Amino acid sequence: MEFIYNFKRRALILLAVLGPGMITAFADNDAGGVATYSVAAAKFGYQMLTALIPITVVLMITQEIGARIAIVTGKGLADLIRERFGIRISILVFFLLFIVNFGVVLQNIGGLKSALLLFGFDYRIFLPLLILFLFLFITTSSYVRIERFFLFLILFYIAYLASAILARPDWTIALQSLVIPRGSVNFDYLYTAVAVLGTTITLWGQFFINSYVKDKKITPEKLKYERLEVYIGAILTDIVSFFIMVAVTATIFQNGLAIEGAADAALAVKPFAGELAGLLFGLGLLIAGFIGCAIVPLATAYAFSEFFGYEG
Template structure:
């Protein structure tokens, strides 16, 4: 493969130019095209030839454990699937696109469809790793090792597809996470924000984005850095923060003075509050196991 000391600077420069020199429409189209590559995870999952009867059995009746590591990884999976920063990015992107009331239904459908695809992709990633890596006792220290480990079990083609999908996911994250941070920081401080703005029009927004891209790139380039461990821990932190973000988001979404006829339905609220409750319960259990029991 290519050296990260070459690809990280190249990739970082490319996404920086895309966001700072391009328009929001251009960035959105690039992200949508990149999302197509996520199909690679589905292909890899199928090529791994899992025991589908066992997969669907565990999907309906999961094997629940109570040890701290299991609970922590459960929170991490939730935190990396329903990310706090994505809640901020969604509202910022809708504001930047200038969505009107007449477009609200289409935007809602867009979010629901995107979340559903995210869950499907996550499902196949878990299936692939559970089928290939777990039985062989393979522990992953770098993301690239996951792709390489697939080769002997699911074929070189599957390994390549998984690697390309990983690279694609990394680039998407490298674009969206700094953008989300720049958006909500500028909104909180009352500064101009937006991809359609120039450095002169929104200097704080552009410099926050630039700084995060540079810092993240330098961290990735540190020799021997435990990147997988850092990713898991950051996902756990996301999972711990998520209930607070969802709590206030749901309060706002159910405020009739603010939302009018577009407040959440009863069914939507039941699902949303149930999700918050489950995450809170898992968090309490994890903290009890780590610091009390």
């Protein structure tokens, strides 16, 4: 009975801290991330899967550091930068962060546009409506409601699992490729691997998880549970990345096709894995772009308020 009681208590604590690690990690798989994974898999196939485990480990470490800093200090990363380096450096860092985040948001808007076109919707009507919905929802909803909404959206990433299954890959080779390097490692491969790393470990993600944990008021006593939540989020998001790359490899790479983005991948998957697989891939892109369009501006707002001491 004591074991059951302790298990339930720990499970409830884990559920209580659920959010920062999970949402930040999955938001890293935004429209740009889906595009990068798709292009990498179309170019190198199963060979690129070898990079996933090291990238997952790095993501776990960096996200844990961000969460740990917030829990121990009770301050956001931008707060600490301002206090340590002053307002001038803060202005410079925020300016650079704003430029990068602006580009990421545009990338996600482009992903939303492509996904809407895949489903036959007029993006000139539905894209502004989606953006307006996001703005109104975030500015009028409670913290808890927003958190639950994005945790719910994460469930739709299962579309990539279904898409990968429909693509009928060689699962043995795919799983072996996670730990056994295949093919030659040249400059082109390393360059692409760095791009995959860069789309997973993001600048805005470090600011976001730090501020999110601070806002959630997670205490040092719950540090080990938040660490576990961060690790689970990092592993699950890269499992999604695995399925994205497997789906693309089994269809596009195996047939010698070239693509330029996630929308191309969704279209190219259809002839080989069926209409449903392409639509599921497109659904994943839609959700990824939607989450990215929400979380990256939130990260920017967090950083602005902390860099300049605004608590509104």
